[in-house]
Amino acid sequence: MLELSSLQKNFGGLKAVDDVSFQVAKGTIKAVIGPNGAGKTTLFNCIAGNLAPTSGSIFFQNQEIKGKKPHQIAALGISRTFQNINLFHGMTALENVMVGRHIRSTSGFLAGMFSLPKSWKEEKKIQQRSVELLDILDLSKFAHVEATSLAFGQQRGVELARALATDPSLLLLDEPAAGLNIYETAEVARLITKIRDMGITVLLVEHDMSLVMDISDEIVVLSFGSKIAEDIPSAIQQNSEVIKIYLGEDEEAMA
C-alpha cells in the first residue's frame, strides 16, 4: 500500500530523516516509534506532502506521490491528524468534520453562489455523513460548539473524525495519545483498532511504547533520523538496540 525507499530529509546540515525505507501492508496498523526529535513528524510531513523530501521515493498504491501537493495526496486517499492539534478555529466541531468531506464532494463557486439544487443536495449528504462520524466518536452533543473551545481529548476526537470524513484508505496519526490520560489512551487504542477493522490502513507515530505494543501489527524504530529496527511488537521488545535507545533516554531524563 505505502512504500518508502531511501527517504531522506535534510534541514540544512541536520539529517532529520536519513535513508529510511519500509512498507505498510494494506489493512494493517504500523507504528513508527522513537525518542523525541527522531524525525517521526518529519517523516509524516514528507508522506503527506507538507515537506519536500531531499531524496528517495514514496509510493502509494503503486503511484509515486513525492512532489505532489498535500491536497492532491489527500485526494488519493491519505488523511492525517497533527501532533499539535490543528483544528479550524472559528468553526464548530460539525463544520470541522464537514470540511473533511470536501474532497468527496464537488460543488464549486458558481453552484454555491447561485445555490443550485446540486449544491444543497450535496450539502445535506455532507452534513449527514459528518454527524454520523461525530456519533461514532461519541461527540455529537458537541456538534455545534466551536471546536477549539472543546476539551483537549474531544479536540483530538474531532480531528480524528475530520480525518475519517475524507474516506481515507491510509490514515496517518501523529501521536494520537499525546497529552491524554490512561483511560483516554485506552479508548484511543480501541478506536484505532476499530478503524483498522473498517478496512483503513493506519500508520501511527507514537513516542510512548506501551500503546503501540498492544495494537500494532508491525513497528519501525527511528533514532536520529535512521531506521534501526523493523519487526513485530514482541520482537521489538526484545531488540537490544531499541532497549538501549529507550534506556538511554530514560537515563537522560533522570539526569
Added chain:
Amino acid sequence: MARKSLVLLSLLVLVIGVQLATSMTSTQYYLTQLTMSAYYAIVVIGLSVLMGYAGQISIGHAGFFAIGGYLSAALTTHNLIQFQESGVVKLLSSLGMIVTGQDLYGEELLVFVPWAACIVAIITAGVIAFVLGIPVLKLKGHYLAMATLGFGIIIYRIALASEYFGEADGISEVPGFTIFPALGDIGPVVVSGDFSGRVQNYYIAWCMLIIGLILLQNLINSRVGRALRSIHGSEEAAEAMGVNTARYKLYVFVLSAVYAAIAGVFLTHYNGGIGPSEASVMKSVRYVALVAVGGMANLWGVLIMGVSLTFLSLRGVFGSYDDAIFGVILIMIMLFAPEGILSIKLKGLFFRKNIRAKQEA
C-alpha cells in the same frame, strides 16, 4: 433559512421605506449619497469575503475599483474615429460593441457602448486579479499586505501619469449606462447621474448590492465557503483535508476584485466620471477599515457599517477630518473590538443556536 429571508425582506422594506420617506419629506438629495454608498458597499462586502472569511488581506482593492471605473470611462469616451478603418474597430462595430454618435459639439464620435465597455472592464479586472493573485497569494501576512499595497500604488501612478486616463483630472463626461432599452411603455433603465433618474438609480444600486449580498451569503454557506473559512482557520489542515488552498484563495481574490470592478463601473457611469483619488491608497485603506468595523467575517455587519459610514463621509459630516476619522476607526476597532462593533449583537441574532448548544455543553 426562514430567519435569513426575513432579514433580507426587512432590508428590502427599509430600502423602499427610505425612498418613500425622502420623497415625502422632499429630501431626495439624500438618495444620491445613498446610491453611491450602495456601490461602495459592493466593494466592501466582496473584500469581506476575502479578508474575513478566507483570511487574506488586500490593501489594493481601490486598484480593482479603478480598473473597472477607468476602463469603462475611457472606452465609452475616447473617440476611436481615427482608427475607423482598422480591422479591429470594424469587427467590434459589426458586433455592436462600438457605435457612432455625436459629442456635445456635434462632432462625430466613435466609442464603445457602455455594455461592451462594462464587460471589457470587469473581465480585465478579473484577469489582472488572476495573474497578480497567482504569485501574490503565496505570500502571507506582511508580505501579502505590502504586495497588494504595492499593486494599488502602481494602478494609482498609472492613472495619474497616463494621458489616456486623464492624468490628475481623470475622465469626465462619461455617458449613462443603459442597462435595458425602453420597451413599449416601460422606460429605459439607465445608470446615470441625471436628475430625473435619481429614484431609479437608487433602486438600481440597492438591487445590485442586495443581489451581490445574496450571492456571497449563499457562497459562504456552501461547501466552497466552508473551505474558505477553513483556510482562515488553518491553512495547513485545510490543505491536508484536500482543499486546494492556492486555487481557492485565487478564486476568491478574483471574485472580490470583480465585485470591486463592478462597483467601479457603475459608480463611474452614475457620477459621470472618475478621478485618480478613487485609486489612492487611502481608498484601499478605507475599504479595509469598513470591513474591519463591520466585523470582518460578518457580511451583514460589513454591509451596515459600509453603507452608513460611507454615507456620513459622503455627506461631509466628517469635514476635513474624513481620512483621519477612518484612521481612528481602524485603530480603535483593532485595539478594542477586533471582531467589529456589531459582532456581539449580530452574533446573538444569527447564531443563537450555537450559543445554546454551547451552554448545554
Added chain:
Amino acid sequence: MTSDLFFQFLFAGITYGIMYGIVAIGFNIIYNTTGIINFAQGEFVMLGGMLSISLLTVLPLPLAIAGAVLITMLIGALIEIVFIRWLESPSVLRLIIITIGISILIRELALHIWGESVRSLPYFYGNEITSIELGGVRISPQVLWVLGVCSIVVAALSVFFKVTPLGREMRACSANRKAAILCGINTRNMVTFSFMLSAGIGALAGCVMSPITYTQYDSGTALAIKGFTVAILGGLGNSIGAVAAGLLLGCLEAFSVSVVPLAFQDAISIAILLVILFVKPHGIFGSSEAARLKEF
C-alpha cells in the same frame, strides 16, 4: 550616455539608495525585536523633515535637527506605549491594520499642521547650485552630507548592537524572546526602545534628505514601500544587506529615468518589489533556510 551624466545618475542613485537603506534599517530594528512590520515607518521620515523645518524658525540648523529627531523618537515611543505594548499576542493582521491606522493618523495630523505645501530644509552648505569637484565629477555638497550622516548612522548602529549592553540585550530579544525574558531582560522596554531608535533614525534621514527630496505631508507612503522593498531585498532583519539593497534600488531608479518617464518611477520600484516577493521572498542576500525559520 556621457560619463558626466553617468556619474550624475550614479550619485543620485547612491543618495536615494542610502536613504532607502536607512528606512529599511528602521523596519529591521522593529521587526527584529517584535516581528512587526511597522507600516508607519515612512511617516517618521516625513516627521523628521517637517519638524526640523518648523524648528528652524526658532533654532539654528543643528539644534533644529536634533530637536526634530528627539521629538520623533518620543512620538515613536508613545506609539508603542499607547497602541502596541498592552496587546496580548495580537495577530499579524491586527498589527498590520493598527500600524496602517497610525500612519494615516500621523499623515492627517501633518496635513492639518503643515498643510499640503511642499517644504524643505535649506542646503546645509551652500545652495542648490553649489557644487564641488570630486575626481573630475561635480556633485552637490548635500550629497556628501547624506552619505556622511548615513554612513555614520549605520556604523554607529552596528557598534551599538555589538558592543553596548543595551544593544546586546536587544539582539538577544530578537534571537529568542522567551529566552531573553528568562534571562531577566525586560523585553517590553526593548520593544519601546526599538520604536524610539527606529523613529529617530528615520527622522534623521528625513532631515538630511529634505533639501534634496523635499518633504510633504504624504511623502511617507512611497518611502515606506520602497524601504520595505529594500528590507526584503536585503533579507528582512539584515542591516548591511539593507544598505546594499538600498544602493541597488536607488541606482536602478536613477538609471531608469533615462528609459522610463519620471511619473512612472515609483511604479518601477514597486514592480521590483512585487517581482522580488514572488521570486525570492527571503531576499537576494538572505538564505532561504534562515527565512523559513521566521514566522511570516
